Amino acid sequence: DAKTTQPPSMDCAEGRAANLPCNHSTISGNEYVYWYRQIHSQGPQYIIHGLKNNETNEMASLIITEDRKSSTLILPHATLRDTAVYYCIALGPSGSRLTFGEGTQLTVNP
Amino acid sequence: GAVVSQHPSRVICKSGTSVKIECRSLDFQATTMFWYRQFPKQSLMLMATSNEGSKATYEQGVEKDKFLINHASLTLSTLTVTSAHPEDSSFYICSALQGRETQYFGPGTRLLVL
Numbered sequence: 001d002a003k004t005t006q007p008p009s010m011d012c013a014e015g016r017a018a019n020l021p022c023n024h025s026t027i028s029g030n031e032y033v034y035w036y037r038q039i040h041s042q043g044p045q046y047i048i049h050g051l052k053n054n055e056t057n058e059m060a061s062l063i064i065t066e067d068r069k070s071s072t073l074i075l076p077h078a079t080l081r082d083t084a085v086y087y088c089i090a091l092g093p094s095g096s097r098l099t100f101g102e103g104t105q106l107t108v109n110p
Numbered sequence: 111g112a113v114v115s116q117h118p119s120r121v122i123c124k125s126g127t128s129v130k131i132e133c134r135s136l137d138f139q140a141t142t143m144f145w146y147r148q149f150p151k152q153s154l155m156l157m158a159t160s161n162e163g164s165k166a167t168y169e170q171g172v173e174k175d176k177f178l179i180n181h182a183s184l185t186l187s188t189l190t191v192t193s194a195h196p197e198d199s200s201f202y203i204c205s206a207l208q209g210r211e212t213q214y215f216g217p218g219t220r221l222l223v224l
Contacts, residue, residue, distance in 0.1 A: 049211070098205075
C-alpha cells in the first residue's frame with residue numbers, strides 16, 4: 001500500500017472549516033484513500049473513504065485531486081469534539097491491513 | 111456506522127496471569143477481525159489478523175504463543191495475553207471488517223500488568 005504523508009499538527013477555530021491535507025504521490029490506480037480519526041484513549045473512528053470521485057457524508061467531505069496524488073479531508077464546521085488525531089491511509093481493494101502512520105493532531109480551539 | 115464492542119474496557123492483573131479480551135461486532139458479521147496494540151504517544155500497530163474458523167495470521171515480531179487469538183464465530187474474536195508481564199501493558203484495540211472494504215474499531219481495552 002502507498003505511503004501517505006500528513007502534517008504532524010494543525011489548529012482550527014471552532015465553527016470554521018478544518019482542511020486536513022494528505023499526500024499519497026505513489027498511490028496506485030486501485031488504492032482507496034481512507035480517513036480515520038482517534039480521539040484520545042478511544043478506538044479509531046471511520047470517517048470516509050474514496051477512490052477517484054469526491055465523497056461526502058454526514059461527518060466530512062473528501063476531495064481527491066485529479067491525479068490522485070493528494071487529498072483533503074474537510075470538516076465543514078469544526079467543533080471542540082473534533083479534536084483528535086486524523087489518519088489518512090491508502091489501501092488496495094484486496095488488502096485489508098491498515099497501516100497507521102503518525103497522522104495529524106487536529107486541535108479545535110474555542 | 112457499524113458497531114464493535116470490546117470487553118473489558120480496562121483490566122489490571124498480576125504478572126504471570128492470563129487476560130482474555132473479547133471483541134464483538136454487534137450489528138454485522140465479520141469473517142475478518144484485527145487486533146492492534148498502541149503504546150503511549152505511538153500509533154496503532156497491527157498484531158494479527160483473525161479469520162473466522164481458521165488460524166490467525168500474526169505480524170512479524172508478535173509471539174503467537176503469547177497472544178492467543180480465537181475467532182470462533184462471525185461476531186466474536188478473543189485475544190488472550192498469556193503469562194502477562196509489565197511490558198505487555200498497553201492499549202489493545204480490535205477492528206472488524208464489514209464487507210470487503212471498511213474496518214470498524216472497538217473502543218479499546220487498557221491493560222495494566224503489575
